Amino acid sequence: MERISLADRDPTEAVEGVHLALLAGAESTNVQHFEIEPGAVVEEHSHPHEQTGFVYEGELTFLVAGEEVVCGPGDSYAIPGGQPHAAENRGEEAVRGVDVFSPPRENPGWQDDGESD
Template sequence: MQTVDLSAQDVVEAVDGVYLAQLAVGEQMSVQHFHIQPDAEVPTHEHPHEQTGFIYEGELTFLVGEEGEETEHVVTAGESYTIPGDEPHAARNLGDDPVRGVDIFAPPRENPAWQE
């Protein structure tokens, strides 16, 4: 069994106002913590991993789909979500409070590009 303490992990500012920390990494999935400041945005990107998440503080607005055909999804504290692999998506904190949550990726993201 593996345990990972968030307070012992390196937190990386992946883009302005978006802080990520790699947590547990298994053979078939991985866990990442995120903290997104008000007015911060995760730009549109895609990856082969299915992404499932849970927001425990704040409200995050996702744009999902190809450019020009995106759909908007607002996810609030206490809600979870799933984004299929290879699906373009972006996220914005349009609120006045930080957003905090966790993402789970399958297959695992052992060395995400944002760590560099």
């Protein structure tokens, strides 16, 4: 069993105002914590991984296929692999939550050079 505490990780600022920390991973999935500051934007991107997540604080607006979907505390979401998507924190408080990726994002681009994949 792998146990990783968020307190044991130093989040990386993937893009301005977006802090990510890879947590536990297994053969088929891994977990990432995110904190997105007010006004921060994750530009449209895609990756082959399925992405499911849960927001526990703040409100995050996703832009997917021309639609806006707002996720707030207690909301979960699922984004199919390969689906272009973006996200914005339009609120006045940080958004915090967790993402689960399948297959695992073992070495995302932002981890090394600040780029999101």
